[in-house]
Amino acid sequence: MNINYATIITIGDELLIGQVVDTNSAWMAQELNKIGIPLKHRVAVGDKWEDIWNSLDEESKHASIILITGGLGPTSDDITKPLLCKYFGGNLIVHQPTLEYVTHLFKNVFKRPLQDMNKRQAEVPDNCIVLRNERGTAPGMLFEKEGKLFISLPGVPHEMKWIMENEVLSLLPKKFKLANIVHKTLLTAGIGESFLAELVKEEEAALPFTIKLAYLPNAGMVRLRLTATGEDKALVEKELITHFNKLKTRVKEYLVIDEDLPIEAAIGRLLIEKGHTLSTAESCTGGYISHLITSIAGASAYFKGSIVSYDNEIKQNLIQVPQQVLNTMGAVSEETVKIMAENVRSIMKTDYCIAVSGIMGPNGGTVEKPIGMVWIAVASSKSILTKRFDFRFTRERNIQLTAINAINMLRIALCG
Amino acid sequence: MNINYATIITIGDELLIGQVVDTNSAWMAQELNKIGIPLKHRVAVGDKWEDIWNSLDEESKHASIILITGGLGPTSDDITKPLLCKYFGGNLIVHQPTLEYVTHLFKNVFKRPLQDMNKRQAEVPDNCIVLRNERGTAPGMLFEKEGKLFISLPGVPHEMKWIMENEVLSLLPKKFKLANIVHKTLLTAGIGESFLAELVKEEEAALPFTIKLAYLPNAGMVRLRLTATGEDKALVEKELITHFNKLKTRVKEYLVIDEDLPIEAAIGRLLIEKGHTLSTAESCTGGYISHLITSIAGASAYFKGSIVSYDNEIKQNLIQVPQQVLNTMGAVSEETVKIMAENVRSIMKTDYCIAVSGIMGPNGGTVEKPIGMVWIAVASSKSILTKRFDFRFTRERNIQLTAINAINMLRIALCG
Numbered sequence: 001m002n003i004n005y006a007t008i009i010t011i012g013d014e015l016l017i018g019q020v021v022d023t024n025s026a027w028m029a030q031e032l033n034k035i036g037i038p039l040k041h042r043v044a045v046g047d048k049w050e051d052i053w054n055s056l057d058e059e060s061k062h063a064s065i066i067l068i069t070g071g072l073g074p075t076s077d078d079i080t081k082p083l084l085c086k087y088f089g090g091n092l093i094v095h096q097p098t099l100e101y102v103t104h105l106f107k108n109v110f111k112r113p114l115q116d117m118n119k120r121q122a123e124v125p126d127n128c129i130v131l132r133n134e135r136g137t138a139p140g141m142l143f144e145k146e147g148k149l150f151i152s153l154p155g156v157p158h159e160m161k162w163i164m165e166n167e168v169l170s171l172l173p174k175k176f177k178l179a180n181i182v183h184k185t186l187l188t189a190g191i192g193e194s195f196l197a198e199l200v201k202e203e204e205a206a207l208p209f210t211i212k213l214a215y216l217p218n219a220g221m222v223r224l225r226l227t228a229t230g231e232d233k234a235l236v237e238k239e240l241i242t243h244f245n246k247l248k249t250r251v252k253e254y255l256v257i258d259e260d261l262p263i264e265a266a267i268g269r270l271l272i273e274k275g276h277t278l279s280t281a282e283s284c285t286g287g288y289i290s291h292l293i294t295s296i297a298g299a300s301a302y303f304k305g306s307i308v309s310y311d312n313e314i315k316q317n318l319i320q321v322p323q324q325v326l327n328t329m330g331a332v333s334e335e336t337v338k339i340m341a342e343n344v345r346s347i348m349k350t351d352y353c354i355a356v357s358g359i360m361g362p363n364g365g366t367v368e369k370p371i372g373m374v375w376i377a378v379a380s381s382k383s384i385l386t387k388r389f390d391f392r393f394t395r396e397r398n399i400q401l402t403a404i405n406a407i408n409m410l411r412i413a414l415c416g
Numbered sequence: 417m418n419i420n421y422a423t424i425i426t427i428g429d430e431l432l433i434g435q436v437v438d439t440n441s442a443w444m445a446q447e448l449n450k451i452g453i454p455l456k457h458r459v460a461v462g463d464k465w466e467d468i469w470n471s472l473d474e475e476s477k478h479a480s481i482i483l484i485t486g487g488l489g490p491t492s493d494d495i496t497k498p499l500l501c502k503y504f505g506g507n508l509i510v511h512q513p514t515l516e517y518v519t520h521l522f523k524n525v526f527k528r529p530l531q532d533m534n535k536r537q538a539e540v541p542d543n544c545i546v547l548r549n550e551r552g553t554a555p556g557m558l559f560e561k562e563g564k565l566f567i568s569l570p571g572v573p574h575e576m577k578w579i580m581e582n583e584v585l586s587l588l589p590k591k592f593k594l595a596n597i598v599h600k601t602l603l604t605a606g607i608g609e610s611f612l613a614e615l616v617k618e619e620e621a622a623l624p625f626t627i628k629l630a631y632l633p634n635a636g637m638v639r640l641r642l643t644a645t646g647e648d649k650a651l652v653e654k655e656l657i658t659h660f661n662k663l664k665t666r667v668k669e670y671l672v673i674d675e676d677l678p679i680e681a682a683i684g685r686l687l688i689e690k691g692h693t694l695s696t697a698e699s700c701t702g703g704y705i706s707h708l709i710t711s712i713a714g715a716s717a718y719f720k721g722s723i724v725s726y727d728n729e730i731k732q733n734l735i736q737v738p739q740q741v742l743n744t745m746g747a748v749s750e751e752t753v754k755i756m757a758e759n760v761r762s763i764m765k766t767d768y769c770i771a772v773s774g775i776m777g778p779n780g781g782t783v784e785k786p787i788g789m790v791w792i793a794v795a796s797s798k799s800i801l802t803k804r805f806d807f808r809f810t811r812e813r814n815i816q817l818t819a820i821n822a823i824n825m826l827r828i829a830l831c832g
Binding site: 013014015016017018019020021022023025026027028029030031033038039040041042043044045046047051055058073074075076077110112115117118135156157158161183185192193194195197198204212213214215216217218223225227260280282285286287288289290291293294295297298299300303304305306307308309310311313314318347348349361362363364392393394395396397399 | 429430431432433434435436437438439441442443444445446447449454455456457458459460461462463467471474489490491492493526528531533534551572573574577599601608609610611613614620628629630631632633634639641643676696698701702703704705706707709710711713714715716719720721722723724725726727729730734763764765777778779808809810811812813815
């Protein structure tokens with residue numbers, strides 16, 4: 001079967017100077033894969049006429065679908081539209097429905113006068129199909145040339161997503177016969193990549209050439225992803241599931257969840273299943289654990305709240321950690337996190353409470369308590385788990401690793 | 417002057433199926449730009465021999481420096497090392513210092529037995545220069561071919577960063593004569609991209625061709641970036657600063673900070689300057705505001721803590737929002753956020769307190785209080801600011817916009 005590949009070209013100097021992290025491409029890749037369109041490349045180019053033009057030439061050699069994001073704004077650094085107009089030999093004309101929508105947005109939503117440059121957002125090449133954008137003023141555009149599709153979308157993430165979801169993803173299967181690609185993922189914690197590889201080597205050796213295994217380490221956890229490709233969807237899925245189940249059995253000691261979900265979603269499910277509630281008492285993570293937990297829709301079913309006690313005064317006055325403990329053992333100690341977890345569990349009236357205290361850097365370390373040293377406690381009505389960690393990284397990564405490990409300790413407590 | 421461009425090739429199927437957001441490229445791009453190396457492209461390719469090989473051929477046509485990340489792990493899906501060995505016609509040999517370092521890591525840091533596959537991490541092509549990696553087991557490799565540099569680095573972000581900072585960035589200026597690129601950025605809030613463009617059109621028209629202006633909208637704010645390139649560093653900087661100051665004067669009403677810093681860093685500086693302290697009372701943002709503020713090193717100088725009252729019980733019992741207010745006005749109301757801000761300011765004994773309550777979606781909206789509706793309050797000893805917002809986006813983006821707008825309201829309160 002001939003596979004139709006896609007390529008994503010992202011346009012913008014901000015990508016090449018690193019001022020913006022490209023989150024669009026990952027999202028687009030996920031959505032394309034779901035409907036059976038694998039990616040060949042992702043390419044970022046600057047706001048330069050020649051570079052954009054060349055990337056269109058180059059990428060259309062390798063892919064059937066070329067998705068282009070960025071450079072559609074109203075300002076002078078946005079050159080994608082005139083470029084595409086010229087590339088495909090068209091003329092700019094006013095697209096009446098877009099002009100009406102832009103006028104409506106300025107009048108009723110933004111409540112600001114319409115500028116000339118905003119009106120020009122409604123101009124499109126006369127040889128494209130206009131893709132509606134209900135989230136903003138720049139419409140998407142679709143061009144066809146020599147059997148290839150070129151789709152231009154705004155770079156603003158929520159505008160791009162709206163057009164993908166409402167216009168592009170339903171259109172592609174009508175244009176191309178698509179492959180069946182199925183991914184299944186296991187999330188593991190508490191084991192390194194090379195030990196995991198050693199553990200599953202038999203299962204890996206037994207995989208047919210149509211199924212691929214990938215190791216994806218991130219923030220102290222490793223995801224194992226199986227990917228199967230083929231023509232017959234039922235057959236592809238059946239074979240994948242057989243191998244997936246063998247892998248799952250082998251890693252069960254380290255298994256967090258058998259889906260491609262973050263650990264904060266996995267513990268949300270566990271808490272709902274068991275009908276338990278949660279609170280957090282955070283010092284060094286400054287609310288990041290609470291943020292991760294509440295980033296999951298529906299978290300209000302099990303999460304009650306958090307006390308972020310960044311200052312010791314708050315630990316003492318609001319959480320009632322005795323001054324003597326803070327003076328003798330210090331804020332970063334097993335005693336302090338134990339009392340934080342127990343007291344906030346009682347203040348918030350929850351079944352479980354996570355508490356953390358540590359030194360995230362880049363300053364504040366001592367010989368006895370170096371940067372990266374963290375104490376974590378998980379309290380329930382029956383028991384209290386505590387553990388010391390020593391991370392060796394940047395502030396950002398230390399905060400992230402502390403949060404992930406704290407949530408994993410909650411998972412261990414919940415499981416048993 | 418001949419500009420030496422770099423290209424970043426990131427390797428890994430996880431990038432093409434969107435399982436991982438590529439944060440490496442943005443960081444690398446920033447560091448390269450700082451030392452005068454602009455990027456030509458950023459390209460992501462899968463773990464496929466032919467695709468990696470072709471990208472090396474293709475990118476070396478456009479750039480003098482080809483940075484390659486990923487595919488250096490110990491498992492079978494990692495093929496970068498054997499590929500580079502073949503591409504440059506070398507043979508794999510054991511690199512003794514790396515073997516000693518890997519052995520040390522397993523013995524003293526990981527405290528686990530060394531596997532055969534870990535030992536193989538110390539094998540390198542005999543025609544490369546080995547770049548030390550003190551953060552992990554995979555060393556970096558540098559190859560030279562026809563005047564071009566090829567640098568291979570691990571994909572794990574903190575390992576890649578360590579090698580860049582300790583080996584690569586000091587080496588590049590010795591190999592190439594580099595251009596002077598200077599960027600200066602203004603962060604604005606409270607004005608849309610097109611209105612900003614209208615506001616600065618005179619200043620934009622007056623820019624010489626060596627200075628470029630870019631508009632970077634993100635999360636309700638717009639950054640304006642000027643970029644100047646030239647041979648004479650002092651001249652480039654002088655000319656840039658003249659234009660930068662004109663731009664700054666023009667946008668002063670909307671100016672958050674005249675550096676490329678996030679707003680949470682800008683308010684940190686303001687709080688230190690004025691000697692004021694801060695706390696937060698968060699409902700719908702679930703700790704995200706507190707997380708942003710504490711992501712800045714040194715935040716303990718002004719931030720005391722937060723009460724995340726996700727459940728109304730916590731608002732009532734811990735923050736003392738009267739039950740009657742919650743029953744009659746609701747948790748998402750001006751009255752509730754006012755009381756939250758005032759009471760938590762008093763509980764935490766801070767000069768300022770930010771409070772937020774809203775409906776982030778995807779569920780929980782009503783006709784009267786739709787998804788995206790948010791009340792924000794900022795309390796000080798002298799006054800209280802309140803404002804209602806109506807966002808129209810996904811849960812993730814609604815949380816982000818609420819946090820950014822809340823921090824901006826604090827900035828307005830601080831500035832008087």
